[in-house]
Amino acid sequence: MTDPSSSFSHADGAPDTSDAAPTVGLFVTCLVDLFRPRIGFAAVKLLEAAGCRVVAPRAQTCCGQPAYNSGDNGHSRRIAAQVIDAFEGVDYLVAPSGSCAGMIRAHYPELFEDDPAMHLRASALASRSYELVSFLTDVRDMPLAAIEARFDGAVTYHDSCSGLRELEIKQQPRRLLSAVEGVRLSELPSAEICCGFGGAFCVKYPDVSNKMVEEKAADIVATGADALLAGDLGCLMNMAGKLKRQGAPTRVYHVAEVLAGMADGPGIGEADIGEAEEDAAPAPADT
Amino acid sequence: MQTTTPQFKENARTALANPQLQQALTKMKVGFVERRAQARAALPEFDALRDQARDIKNHTLEHLDLYLERFEEKVTAAGGHVHWARNAEEARRQVIEICRGVEAKSVTKGKSMISEEIALNGALEEAGFEVVETDLGEYIIQLRKEHPSHIIAPAIHVLKEQVAEDFRAHHIQFDKARPLTEPRQLIAEARQVLRQKYLDSDVGITGANFLIAETGTSVIVTNEGNGDLTQTLPKVHVVIASLEKVVPTLDDASAILRVLARSATGQEFSAYTTFSTGPRRPDDPDGPEQYHVILLDNGRSGMLGTEYQDMLRCIRCGACMNHCPVYGAVGGHAYGWVYPGPMGAVLTPSFIGVDQGGHLPNASTFCGRCAEVCPMRIPLPKMMRHYRAKEYEEGLAPPAMRFGLDLWGFVATKPRLYRLATRIAMGLLGRLGRKRGRFARLPLAEGWTRHRDFPAPEGSTFQDQWDAMGGAR
Numbered sequence: 001m002t003d004p005s006s007s008f009s010h011a012d013g014a015p016d017t018s019d020a021a022p023t024v025g026l027f028v029t030c031l032v033d034l035f036r037p038r039i040g041f042a043a044v045k046l047l048e049a050a051g052c053r054v055v056a057p058r059a060q061t062c063c064g065q066p067a068y069n070s071g072d073n074g075h076s077r078r079i080a081a082q083v084i085d086a087f088e089g090v091d092y093l094v095a096p097s098g099s100c101a102g103m104i105r106a107h108y109p110e111l112f113e114d115d116p117a118m119h120l121r122a123s124a125l126a127s128r129s130y131e132l133v134s135f136l137t138d139v140r141d142m143p144l145a146a147i148e149a150r151f152d153g154a155v156t157y158h159d160s161c162s163g164l165r166e167l168e169i170k171q172q173p174r175r176l177l178s179a180v181e182g183v184r185l186s187e188l189p190s191a192e193i194c195c196g197f198g199g200a201f202c203v204k205y206p207d208v209s210n211k212m213v214e215e216k217a218a219d220i221v222a223t224g225a226d227a228l229l230a231g232d233l234g235c236l237m238n239m240a241g242k243l244k245r246q247g248a249p250t251r252v253y254h255v256a257e258v259l260a261g262m263a264d265g266p267g268i269g270e271a272d273i274g275e276a277e278e279d280a281a282p283a284p285a286d287t
Numbered sequence: 288m289q290t291t292t293p294q295f296k297e298n299a300r301t302a303l304a305n306p307q308l309q310q311a312l313t314k315m316k317v318g319f320v321e322r323r324a325q326a327r328a329a330l331p332e333f334d335a336l337r338d339q340a341r342d343i344k345n346h347t348l349e350h351l352d353l354y355l356e357r358f359e360e361k362v363t364a365a366g367g368h369v370h371w372a373r374n375a376e377e378a379r380r381q382v383i384e385i386c387r388g389v390e391a392k393s394v395t396k397g398k399s400m401i402s403e404e405i406a407l408n409g410a411l412e413e414a415g416f417e418v419v420e421t422d423l424g425e426y427i428i429q430l431r432k433e434h435p436s437h438i439i440a441p442a443i444h445v446l447k448e449q450v451a452e453d454f455r456a457h458h459i460q461f462d463k464a465r466p467l468t469e470p471r472q473l474i475a476e477a478r479q480v481l482r483q484k485y486l487d488s489d490v491g492i493t494g495a496n497f498l499i500a501e502t503g504t505s506v507i508v509t510n511e512g513n514g515d516l517t518q519t520l521p522k523v524h525v526v527i528a529s530l531e532k533v534v535p536t537l538d539d540a541s542a543i544l545r546v547l548a549r550s551a552t553g554q555e556f557s558a559y560t561t562f563s564t565g566p567r568r569p570d571d572p573d574g575p576e577q578y579h580v581i582l583l584d585n586g587r588s589g590m591l592g593t594e595y596q597d598m599l600r601c602i603r604c605g606a607c608m609n610h611c612p613v614y615g616a617v618g619g620h621a622y623g624w625v626y627p628g629p630m631g632a633v634l635t636p637s638f639i640g641v642d643q644g645g646h647l648p649n650a651s652t653f654c655g656r657c658a659e660v661c662p663m664r665i666p667l668p669k670m671m672r673h674y675r676a677k678e679y680e681e682g683l684a685p686p687a688m689r690f691g692l693d694l695w696g697f698v699a700t701k702p703r704l705y706r707l708a709t710r711i712a713m714g715l716l717g718r719l720g721r722k723r724g725r726f727a728r729l730p731l732a733e734g735w736t737r738h739r740d741f742p743a744p745e746g747s748t749f750q751d752q753w754d755a756m757g758g759a760r
Contacts, residue, residue: 028749030699034713035742037749044758055759056750061699067692069653071675071684075696082700161654194612198652200688203734205650208299210738211616212652241739244725269742271724 024052025090027083027104027129029097030062031233032254036268039233042260043096043132049147050140057086063100068107069199080108081118084125092139093129096256097232098163101131106166131163132256133231137172144179149261152182153226157255158216158239159191160232173231173255180258190219197238209238217242220250227251227267229258240268288406288434290639292623295646302617308444312618315443319609322553323660330549340543341664344600347534348591354500354533355582361503365565367578375405378583382407382492382525383414385579389523391416391489397507397514398422399494400438400603401527401583403625404638407492419484421513423477430457436619438626439551439605444618447473481513491517491575495528496547496602497540498580504564505580506540508548508557515561524563524575529583531599543602546662551604586638594673598633600663605630607657607667613650622647629657629667636674645683648674709748717746 024047032039044054064079083104087093095101105126112118136142155177163169177183196202196212203209216239220228228243228250230236240252251267266272291298302308327333347354359369372378378401386394394416396402408429411418420429424442428435430453435441442450451467454476466472493514497506505526507514518524534540548554567574590596608614608628619627624644626634632651635644648671657667678684698705720726720743728736735741 033749034709035744037745037747037752040749041752053759056753058750058760059702061702061705062695064699067696069672069675070688070692071672071677071679072692072696073676073679075692075700078696078700082702161652161656165655165659192656194652194654194656196612196652198654201650201652203732204688205296205299205613206734206737207296207303208613208616208650209652211303212612213739237742238739240742241725241735244740244742245727245738266724269725269740271722 021051021053022091023089024054024092024094024135025087026054026056027060027063027087027093027095027100028056029095029100029233031237032096035237036233036254038262038265039096039254039256042254042256042262043094045260045262046132046136046142046256047094050136050142052092052140055090057090059086063095063103065099065103065107066199068103068111073111077111077118080104080111080122084108084118084121087125087129088121091128092135093125094132094135095129096132096254097234098131098134098160098167098169099232099234101129102162102166104129131167131169131231133173133176133259134163134167134169137175142176144176147176147179147259149179149259149263150181151227151258151261151263154184154186154224155227155229155258156186156188156220156223156225157191158188158195158220158228158230158235160230160235161194163231164192169231173229176259177229177255183258186223186225188219188223188225190216195235195239197235199234202238210242213238213242217246217248221246221248225250227253227258227263229253229255231255233268236268244269288403288625290624290635290643292635292639292644292646295621295623295650298621298623299617299650302621307446307449308618311444311446312615315437315440315609316615319552319605323550323606323609324553326549326553326555329555330545333546333549336542336546337662337664340546340602340662341600343534343539343542344531344663347539348531348596348599351530351533351591354535355530357500357535358498358503358533358580359582361500362565362578362580363503365503365578366568367503367565367580369580369582372581372583372585374585375583378405378527378581378585379407379410381579381581382527383410385523385525385577386411386414386416386490389489389577391523393417393419393484393488394490394492395419395421395484395488395517395521396425397491397493397509397517398425398441399492399527400435400625401494401529402492403435404529404585405527405583407527416490419481419488421481421485421511421517422509423474423511423513426477426481427453430454434620434625436627437605437608438603438630444620485516485520488517488521490523490525491519491521492525492527493518495526495532495580497543498526498528498533498582499535499537499540499562500533501536502564504537504562506544506560506562508544508560510552510554510558512559515559518561518563518575519573522575523577523579524566526563526578526580527583528580529585530587531601543662547602547604550606550660550662590637595633595637595670597665598630598637598670600665601630601634602663603630604662606660606662610656610660612652612654612656629671633667633670633674641674641677641681642683645674645678648672649678706748706750710751713744713748714746717744720744721746 068076108122196209614628632647725740
């Protein structure tokens with residue numbers, strides 16, 4: 001890790017303009033850590049290609065959003081304090097999720113409004129925390145030539161709500177995707193409408209959530225795209241789960257996997273090997 | 288109005304299974320959204336106007352007592368009367384007294400959500416008055432004995448074929464063989480029926496989109512002109528309005544009007560914007576003999592100075608529900624009380640209590656689209672989150688959820704334990720799910736797997752893989 005004093009130079013959130021490679025603390029996110037580590041490795045590859053040194057602070061678990069959105073501010077604060085401690089020494093915190101990055105950027109300072117010392121620390125971390133794709137483009141100004149990836153087929157893109165509305169992520173992934181060889185973007189007309197995931201919402205209100213993801217899946221299939229991409233694994237698992245249940249052939253990847261040239265393996269919800277035919281039919285019970 | 292909000296989940300299931308409703312909602316979701324987007328695109332200063340509108344209301348709310356008293360003075364000076372109502376019961380009684388005072392038989396009404404909030408129609412009918420709604424949508428749902436499902440399009444859940452059936456059932460004076468397939472045929476018939484009602488009416492009741500303090504004026508916006516006939520033809524005009532409708536000046540009302548219709552229907556302006564100040568003066572060609580304003584509190588003053596004060600900026604345009612994916616899935620009736628959609632998710636617990644209205648702030652994905660389009664820049668998701676916190680603090684959150692949160696919070700604040708627990712769980716799930724890459728059923732995840740497959744994890748966590756390759760910490 002860098003000298004902690006270096007973080008003060010970026011406390012205003014200004015891009016790092018020094019020649020030295022900035023240290024990026026990868027906030028893996030709980031879903032990527034547990035379900036799809038390859039997204040984390042894709043993020044590492046992209047950050048390194050953008051000239052960063054990547055560390056993965058050990059004491060990270062979750063950003064606290066499940067507790068925060070459930071009104072449990074006590075646990076939210078304790079989890080946030082843990083993240084603030086763990087990432088205090090890095091130049092930037094970067095997460096392959098607009099939802100978690102939005103939590104840290106937009107909501108950590110709110111959590112400590114009554115605690116001036118923690119509020120200061122939360123605001124300092126918030127100002128140097130970014131979602132992966134927007135960090136690569138807006139902060140690192142990553143040249144398109146640095147993207148060395150190929151993906152043959154048409155893809156469509158879902159703009160996850162937190163990234164879109166809390167962090168204004170819209171053009172960034174499309175710009176980087178334009179550098180991927182072989183890919184064609186077929187825009188999703190309902191790209192900015194929620195997929196129905198919403199964290200605990202999808203299990204608290206399963207029928208409403210189902211209606212939302214059902215419409216989303218129909219829109220995705222109607223684009224005729226070979227693959228669906230987005231920047232948040234929660235939304236992707238929801239949409240992939242619906243597409244698989246319906247037997248749709250659409251494959252599902254995190255945008256970082258495609259940008260890093262790591263989307264040659266199974267998509268989300270697909271088995272490791274030779275499952276292409278079985279994918280065409282709804283899966284029977286596994287347990 | 289009786290609430291079914293505690294049964295939101297059952298209401299939602301019923302709504303999802305109603306094909307007519309789903310057909311109506313599909314149309315709604317496209318129309319309103321596209322028209323608002325076009326209106327916004329055509330007005331470069333739209334977002335600056337939203338800031339101005341927000342600031343006007345914030346200023347007014349900081350000095351609400353001053354502006355309300357100014358309003359009352361001006362109404363009185365113009366020969367009208369202001370009645371202060373603390374709650375629904377007082378408001379109903381005041382309206383009934385005014386009607387009895389002129390020995391009214393028939394009452395016509397313009398569209399008013401306050402009327403719904405205080406359950407005025409039932410009270411007036413019980414007191415012996417004939418009550419006729421004159422807004423076409425309101426008239427339709429009055430015939431159907433329903434409540435509005437949308438605040439600006441009360442009958443949006445009804446298909447035109449259903450309206451034709453209702454008209455045939457109620458308008459028995461007309462030829463049974465008449466055609467009622469086209470909207471214009473339905474409108475012409477409603478107009479013919481309602482025209483006589485206006486002429487027979489003794490008291491006309493309207494809501495108000497604004498109350499203007501500097502002039503003592505009430506303002507309504509409509510597209511059908513029914514509000515004008517309602518308030519001009521009878522002897523008495525009664526305005527029922529809630530406290531937060533007041534703005535300081537005519538200029539302020541004009542500024543907010545520029546964002547109201549654009550946000551609501553995508554129109555630059557509603558077809559009719561009507562300003563009423565006092566009763567008919569000696570030289571006026573028309574107008575009522577009496578002009579009354581019922582100023583309703585009903586929980587609003589209790590929101591002042593709290594984290595919910597921003598909600599009092601709401602101008603009831605309906606943009607939040609037009610853009611809400613949850614409203615779009617279940618429609619307005621599922622919300623179970625007067626105000627549906629994101630505005631209802633804040634207003635309902637504010638007015639009837641979080642114990643009754645608690646589902647609504649929870650039934651949101653926090654997608655943020657409502658706040659994005661709100662002309663008054665009300666942070667709706669933030670206020671819903673405040674209600675979730677209030678629920679949690681008061682111990683109203685479901686026990687299973689509390690247990691889950693406590694367990695998760697306990698483990699998530701102990702990284703070593705978290706690593707161990709997730710290593711075991713993901714290892715197991717990864718092995719079980721490897722063959723297919725997903726689960727069609729999973730214990731404890733029925734809410735998920737009832738409708739979709741659950742993608743299986745890779746098996747080992749990122750953290751373990753990072754350690755194994757000697758990644759930097």
